[in-house]
Amino acid sequence: MPTETFEFQVEARQLLQLMIHSVYSNKDVFLRELVSNASDALDKLRIAALRGEAPDADTSDLHIEIEADKEARTLTVRDNGIGMSYEEVGQLIGTIANSGTAKFLEELRQAKDTAAAEGLIGRFGVGFYSAFMVADEVTLVTRRAGEEQGTRWSSRGEGTYTLEKVDDVPQGTSVTLHLKPADPDNQLHDYTSPWKIREIVKRYSDFITWPVKLLPQDGTGKDGDGAREPETLNSMKALWARPRDEVSDEEYHELYKHLSHDWQDPLETIRLQAEGTFEYQALLFLPSRAPHDLFTQGFRHGLQLYVKRVFIMDDCEALLPPYLRFVRGVVDAQDLSLNVSREILQQDRHIEMMRRRLTKKVLSSLKEMKANAPDRFATFWREFGAVLKEGLVTDAENRDAILAVASFASTHDAEKPTTLAEYVARAKDDRQDIYYLTGDSRHALENSPHMEAFRERGIEVLLLTDPVDEVWVDTVGEFDGRKLRSVAKGELDLGDADGDGKGGEREKQDEEYAGLLGWMKEQLGEDVKDVRLSGRLTVSPACVVSDAGDLTPALENMYRAMGQEVPRARRILELNPDHALVKNLNRAFREREDRSGLAETAELLHGLAVLAEGGQPKEPARFAKLLADRLERTL
Incomplete structure (x- = not known):
């Protein structure tokens, strides 16, 4: 049968040029495409043989061969797989010229970007034509298993391609690329170099089921290793x-x-x-x-x-x-x-x-x-727990699964972290909150003034020291019907919660300290949101806390580090009415008409509270001077 020449349609030529020049950013993938096609052909032959559809096919040594010729500048990829008939070559290899091209181009025009175009090209199965990125001409010779005559397809990727029937063709498919002239300034893309072929196959096709063999080039030592036996390039160990x-x-x-x-x-x-x-x-x-x-x-x-x-x-x-x-x-x-x-x-x-x-x-x-x-889990959590907790914020669907394994440091055990479920199991039935405190280190949290009442009453507190802890506790909100509650936010009155009869005493103290609290709030001005008596202090004279709905300072700093500008929340100053310093300050306030000296005491008390939680006074130099002057007067 004579050679037949077919002309690509105008739109098909446009498509071919698009693929060669625009679609693939990495030219190495042409070899991946050809090896993948060869692997598919071997898979199909094996299946056909198992089904009895190719009884005469030889399946004893299925493999893929790659052969390079430096002098002729050709690269051949061949397999002994299922092969193709004359009609199949026209339908499959000629996909770019068949009626599907119009539909393909229409969808390609509708694609919004290059990425979408790549997806369409893969779906329409024309990756074979990536060979024209590196070749001036491509020749395909194939014979379908069970048939006697083979087919040759050839094209220069311009306006035409040829088809002819040929004799004496082995079973399978052979694709020969007549490579473009070598670029002496870019040896990294010399596809006749054995090292380059090894690199591409190892990267893209290492786990292909079938052996990919590199045939030795003519002339001992031309490739630098003198190898004369076919070299298997892939491990095949999927x-x-x-x-x-x-x-x-x-x-x-x-x-x-x-x-x-x-x-x-x-x-x-x-x-x-x-x-x-x-x-x-x-x-x-x-x-x-x-x-x-x-x-x-x-x-x-x-x-x-x-x-x-x-x-x-x-x-x-x-x-x-x-x-x-x-x-x-x-x-x-x-x-x-x-x-x-x-x-x-x-x-x-x-x-x-x-x-x-x-x-x-x-x-x-x-x-x-x-x-x-x-x-082993303890090792995992130590290394990756802080990352996994990000999912508590970002993955609502799997939040319960993450909480089921999430472990946290706790005042219950200095060595062994606890889960929220274990915390709840140990909690008293009448206490409905899960308490936590966030900060930089366990040591700093254990010595925080916010912990004093909890330590005195033996109430367990989670000690959270990862930056993400500042975020997930608000996102999760509760566990097993119990609210997650910061010991450094909002107002606490643990005395009443324990039923120790201190409710009446607190009302009396509120009345006794009302004047001092209002005066201090006025003196501290914009530095505080409020001044009130504390239900969480037993040793320290004062502490600063965030209001229940406000961001903590650490969270504010985190947002600012990410470039998000957030207003700085004013904190609440809490005083310990049972501390001698606060008692004496209140007595002096009630007895004196001239309270100018007490204003410095109020400022120092606020600065000490900020320092106690690891913060810094608004004007460190002024704070240091006030403290030094006060110490001097006491000597």
Whole structure:
């Protein structure tokens, strides 16, 4: 049969030019596309043989070969898979010129950006034409298993392509790229170089089921290694696709180290296999230590994404929420496009389904670890607890699952953290609140004046020292019907709550100190929101607290650090009516008509309260001078 020449339609030529010059930003992916196509052909032959549809096909040595010729500047990718008939070549390889092109271009015109265009190209299956990014001419020779005659397809990617039937063609498909002239200034893209071919196959096709072999070039030593035997480039060890009992912990650990560049073994290995309308496999790892840059803005996170064992991208952030950014691993999907982009992933409903299930799998694994391996969980929480708690703010759907494993330092036990459920189980039935205090360190919190009444009455308080704690407690609000309540916010009267009969005494003190409180509020002016007697102090003379609905100073600073301007909330000064300094100040206030000297005392008392919680007086130099003068007069 003579060679037939076919002319591309005008819109098809436009499409080809678009693919060559615009769609792919990384030219190396052309080899990924060709190896993936070859792998699919081998899969199809194996299935056909199992079904008895290709009884004469040879399936004893299925493989992919890559052959480079430096002098001729050709690169050939061949397989001994299912192959194609003359008609199939026209339908499949000629997709760019068939009737589907019009529909494709119409949707391409409607695509809002390049990312959407890439998704369409993958869906329409014309990734084969990425070969023209690096080749001036592409020739395809193929013979379908069970047929005697083969087919040759050839095109220079311009206006035409040719089809002809040929004899003496081995089973399978061979694609030969006549590469563009070499660029002496850019050896990194010399696709006849063995090291470059090794690099691309290792990166994109390492876990392909079938061996990918690099044939030796003519001329001993031309490639620098003198190899004369075919070299298998890929490991073919897709551990996630093998039964669990066939994979050793050492193999899992080696894969983890390869993915994460961490020299330590992972803390936990998590496997997931999803079947049904959308199939995928996942192999996830929980590291045993946090990387130093875990909380930096440029931290790279996400899982490696594969499609049918073909590597697609590193750091696929769409597969897990940011609060699980420490998780490493791979996800291998069966039904995604090879050309899927990060932007497309963010909108793909299948990716959303995977993200939700992967998230739940990680959280359920943490729950099992906490129950069955508390020592390992303690290590996990020490390294990653602060990150996981971000999910309490951002992931309402899984908030209960996070709370079920979240552990917090507590005054109940200096060594062992507690869960909210354990806190509730220990609490007295008549006390409905879960008390907490936020700050920089456990030591600072334990010595805070806000803790005095709680320590005296033996009431447990959670000690929260991570920055995110300032946020999640307000977001969560309550647990098991009990309100989360800061011991440094709002008004507390623990005496009445314990039923110790101090209610009447407090009313008497309120009346006794009413004049002093009003005068101090006037003296301190804009520095305070209010001055009142305290129900939380037993040792210190005074403390400052935030109103129930106000932001804490730490939270204000956090928002400002993120570039959000928030008004500075005025604090409330609370006085301990049982402290000698406050008693003497009240007596002096009631006895003196000239209270100018007392104004300095009020200012010092407020400054001391600010210092006691780790803050800084508004005018440190003035505060130091007032304190020095007062100390001098006492000597």
